[in-house]
Amino acid sequence: MLDKQIRSSCFRGLCLLLLGLCLQSCLSADKQTLTEQNLLGTWMGAALRLDQGVYQPFPKLMQFGVDGKYRESWIDLKKADSLYQWKLLTDSIQVDTNRFPRNQIQLQSDELIWGRYYPTHFYRLSQSAQLSSYEAKDSLQLIRPGIWASNFDTLEFLDGQQFRLYKDKGKSYDRHCYSVKYFEDFWFLQKKGYPGNCERFPHFLEQIISADDKQLVVKRWQGDRLREIQYRKLEEGPTAQASDFQLCNPYLYMDYPRHRYYAGSKTFYQGGLYSINKVFDAKYVAPPDATDSGRIRLRFIVNCQGESGAFSLLCTNYDYEVIDMDERITSQILDIGRSLPNWVPSQSNGKPIDTYIILYFKLNNGQITEIFL
Amino acid sequence: MDKSLKYSCSLLLLCFLACQPLDQMGFKGSKAHKIARLERERGFYHQGSHIRQAMFDSLILLDPQNEYHYRQKSVAHTKIGDFHIAFPLLEKAASIDPAEALYYYSWLLAYFYRDYERALQRLEEFDALTPNAPDIAWGEDVRYMKGLVYKQMGQYENAIEQFDLYERESTGSIDTYTYVYRGICWTKLRMPRKAIADFDLAIKDYSRCSMAYYYKGVALTKTGQKDNAKKAFQKARELVAKGYKKTDAYKEVYDEVYLEMIDDQLALLD
Numbered sequence: 345m346l347d348k349q350i351r352s353s354c355f356r357g358l359c360l361l362l363l364g365l366c367l368q369s370c371l372s373a374d375k376q377t378l379t380e381q382n383l384l385g386t387w388m389g390a391a392l393r394l395d396q397g398v399y400q401p402f403p404k405l406m407q408f409g410v411d412g413k414y415r416e417s418w419i420d421l422k423k424a425d426s427l428y429q430w431k432l433l434t435d436s437i438q439v440d441t442n443r444f445p446r447n448q449i450q451l452q453s454d455e456l457i458w459g460r461y462y463p464t465h466f467y468r469l470s471q472s473a474q475l476s477s478y479e480a481k482d483s484l485q486l487i488r489p490g491i492w493a494s495n496f497d498t499l500e501f502l503d504g505q506q507f508r509l510y511k512d513k514g515k516s517y518d519r520h521c522y523s524v525k526y527f528e529d530f531w532f533l534q535k536k537g538y539p540g541n542c543e544r545f546p547h548f549l550e551q552i553i554s555a556d557d558k559q560l561v562v563k564r565w566q567g568d569r570l571r572e573i574q575y576r577k578l579e580e581g582p583t584a585q586a587s588d589f590q591l592c593n594p595y596l597y598m599d600y601p602r603h604r605y606y607a608g609s610k611t612f613y614q615g616g617l618y619s620i621n622k623v624f625d626a627k628y629v630a631p632p633d634a635t636d637s638g639r640i641r642l643r644f645i646v647n648c649q650g651e652s653g654a655f656s657l658l659c660t661n662y663d664y665e666v667i668d669m670d671e672r673i674t675s676q677i678l679d680i681g682r683s684l685p686n687w688v689p690s691q692s693n694g695k696p697i698d699t700y701i702i703l704y705f706k707l708n709n710g711q712i713t714e715i716f717l
Numbered sequence: 718m719d720k721s722l723k724y725s726c727s728l729l730l731l732c733f734l735a736c737q738p739l740d741q742m743g744f745k746g747s748k749a750h751k752i753a754r755l756e757r758e759r760g761f762y763h764q765g766s767h768i769r770q771a772m773f774d775s776l777i778l779l780d781p782q783n784e785y786h787y788r789q790k791s792v793a794h795t796k797i798g799d800f801h802i803a804f805p806l807l808e809k810a811a812s813i814d815p816a817e818a819l820y821y822y823s824w825l826l827a828y829f830y831r832d833y834e835r836a837l838q839r840l841e842e843f844d845a846l847t848p849n850a851p852d853i854a855w856g857e858d859v860r861y862m863k864g865l866v867y868k869q870m871g872q873y874e875n876a877i878e879q880f881d882l883y884e885r886e887s888t889g890s891i892d893t894y895t896y897v898y899r900g901i902c903w904t905k906l907r908m909p910r911k912a913i914a915d916f917d918l919a920i921k922d923y924s925r926c927s928m929a930y931y932y933k934g935v936a937l938t939k940t941g942q943k944d945n946a947k948k949a950f951q952k953a954r955e956l957v958a959k960g961y962k963k964t965d966a967y968k969e970v971y972d973e974v975y976l977e978m979i980d981d982q983l984a985l986l987d
Contacts, residue, residue: 394766395762395763395766395767395768396766396767396768396771397767398767460761461758461761461762598765598797599765599766599767599793599797600763600765600766601763601764601765601796604796604797606796606966606967610966614977615975615976615977615978616969616973616975616977617969617973618973618975618977618978619975619977639800641798641800643797643798658798658801660800660801662832663804664800664801664804664805665801666801700797702797702798704798704831706831714831716831716968716969717968717969
């Protein structure tokens with residue numbers, strides 16, 4: 345009798361599990377069919393997936409109109425809007441003369457995922473009730489100077505369309521710029537730039553949902569999805585200093601070849617290995633009793649302003665097994681590496697970019713026998 | 718068990734199966750089909766992409782005796798300096814199919830890893846696979862590369878021997894830098910006149926060879942011909958300033974010449 349009860353309970357449990365799996369799989373497979381009707385509207389480019397869990401800003405707006413008109417606008421990138429015709433075909437969406445296969449476009453509620461290998465996530469924009477009657481001339485008043493904190497970040501809007509983004513638990517901050525943009529009844533906050541340049545490297549585009557003296561609500565890509573983010577105004581901010589090293593491109597990704605030293609015109613040191621060797625010859629002193637031999641990899645970033653930072657060091661033996669080395673050696677390599685002042689950043693389309701770069705050291709009994717890159 | 722419960726469960730199972738893509742359940746596609754699909758799809762992702770690397774992991778699982786997958790997976794790691802990850806993959810590739818793997822791996826050890834002992838060993842291994850036939854590793858003559866590796870190891874006589882062999886036995890055109898690097902070896906062996914003869918050969922071959930002019934200047938300095946040395950350095954400077962110099966996008970070439978080097982030499986002569 346008891347056995348029968350246990351069997352029955354197990355079976356019911358199994359059924360429930362099966363039901364759960366069934367619902368989950370059916371729900372996940374439930375993608376909306378693409379129709380002209382459900383494509384209509386204005387879509388905000390929230391993010392482009394560069395790799396598993398890695399996203400880049402894609403500040404483009406797409407507008408599918410009822411009359412077959414398609415408008416494409418890049419927010420604040422000084423590109424003219426593009427106007428085309430669009431239509432839905434049996435196997436694709438045609439925009440101008442380009443055809444995008446339907447099987448590479450997914451529509452799930454208000455999210456449009458465009459492309460298969462590097463999918464771009466678009467979101468259908470909906471009007472914010474609070475901002476619907478906001479006058480364009482007041483645009484800058486939407487963002488109040490002061491310190492604002494959300495669950496994800498703390499920032500300080502300053503006069504002159506600059507802001508500080510606090511990091512290291514409020515110990516330091518990076519400096520960027522922001523602007524407020526208006527497009528077809530929608531308001532956007534576009535952050536970008538680095539000290540001395542407010543024109544390049546846009547951050548994820550943010551739709552402003554509401555703004556007043558005490559609260560700011562935006563929608564933007566955060567982590568792995570679009571989120572509504574609430575900022576509350578703080579009376580006091582962290583006591584912080586400008587960071588020693590700031591990326592021009594906050595989305596630099598080491599595993600992306602275009603973000604490495606050999607991208608573009610190539611990042612290099614003025615005078616090459618000849619000059620680097622001179623610096624190490626002058627500064628490095630092998631500990632007299634050192635017995636360490638092997639290789640040291642010094643990897644770091646040269647930003648678009650030629651500054652170096654984000655150093656990391658890895659030691660291996662000559663069989664490429666990771667080892668620990670004498671701290672008197674590694675600290676010198678790190679310190680001298682950090683002190684190298686003459687990096688020339690790579691250029692892409694004639695403009696300097698951030699890149700990862702690597703210096704390699706070969707050592708015998710603590711003596712540097714070769715430096716190369 | 719209640720009959721209706723059985724029917725319900727069967728229906729649920731049917732629904733579940735119907736909602737799953739067939740290939741996701743492993744019901745569709747042979748192993749060869751899966752390999753072909755992964756091979757095709759990986760090309761759509763950038764080198765270093767974690768998605769692409771995961772595809773290589775799948776390819777290795779499906780086809781563990783194919784050296785290509787190990788070698789290809791290693792490339793992204795090498796380029797970002799993760800030699801500790803790339804090296805075992807390359808060793809595995811070389812153990813499976815030396816002829817295919819060493820064509821790349823021996824070249825890589827010489828230029829990228831600057832692991833001269835291993836490079837020499839692997840170049841010789843590669844060379845020995847086809848006796849009496851000149852071998853090319855990643856587009857470069859193996860004898861020329863062995864010469865470079867010996868030079869880097871400070872074994873200048875052995876280096877010159879390899880450069881000579883390459884010059885004597887090559888059926889095609891000789892790389893100009895054979896003369897430059899042989900000249901550098903002669904200079905190191907304190908035979909500057911032989912070095913100058915080689916640098917002149919290089920300049921005759923390629924009149925904008927800034928590296929030949931620079932190292933000719935160094936050799937001339939050692940013979941005491943200061944005026945001629947100065948002229949050679951000035952010519953090298955003029956060429957480098959115009960962008961005529963041997964470079965490589967991924968690495969510094971051996972004995973690469975910089976304006977700063979030339980200026981230092983000129984300062985010593987003044």
